[in-house]
Amino acid sequence: MDGTREVASGWFEALTGGDIERALGFLDPEVEWINYSPVAGYNDDMEWIGTCRGPQEVLASFQTFVGAVDVGAESLVRLVVDGDEAMGVIHETGTVKATGRQFEIEFIQWLTVRNGRITRWKSYTDPSQIIRAIRAQ
Template identity: 65%
Template sequence: MTRSTRETAAGWFSALTSGDAARAAEHLADDIEWINYAPVPGYNDRMPWIGTYHGPAAVLDSLKVFLDMVEVGKEELVDLVVEGDEAIGILHEKSVVKETGQSFEIDFIQHLTVRDGKIVRWKSYTDPSQILRAIDGRAA
């Protein structure tokens, strides 16, 4: 039996917010398209984990780059909206850039497309200015 869009999204966000990468990866389709912002040279390219990736291995590699640079303090799902094969999760995160010790706090949206109980497309939206400030070592 295939998981519903809501079950898939809820499982993904539960694994993600608890830091369980292996369980999170189980929700990704083999042909996933992962769109984590668009790099803009001279602006957000100091966030080396962003970009578009294909396949679970590439996604996990980009998450590793993020986790090598950032200590996630708290990440929680604030709201989940599901319609058909689309799900939108609104998350709140408080984290610290390891190199600078500077914290940041953001709200971000993950837009998921689910097919056959797996996430086939993932796209993230946020204002990265707080992350960039913390990377540059500037206090809030």
């Protein structure tokens, strides 16, 4: 059974390396995945956000995201681990395919790890850079 640091490090390495299949292997079959909360008229044009349950729904969310965005780069800026909780700060650049507009954000992924798997994942950020790129005319 892997510890929190090992699971979180593996997750972030796979994610920032673009290996979604490997990343999904770190998720518990019943993972609760909270990728922001949609707010009508504010961030709901980010079609990949919301709450998912299980790796298949998470994969569908990833597929929606990469259908809309070309990710330029993702890197882990910082990792903090405390017991069964881990927090990773991610720096991401990308381009919204429909508008050709680029964005740059930093966001936090908060993980709960139990029995060697991520059982809860929640994302925190200011999404205004992505929203501006989506809505560009």
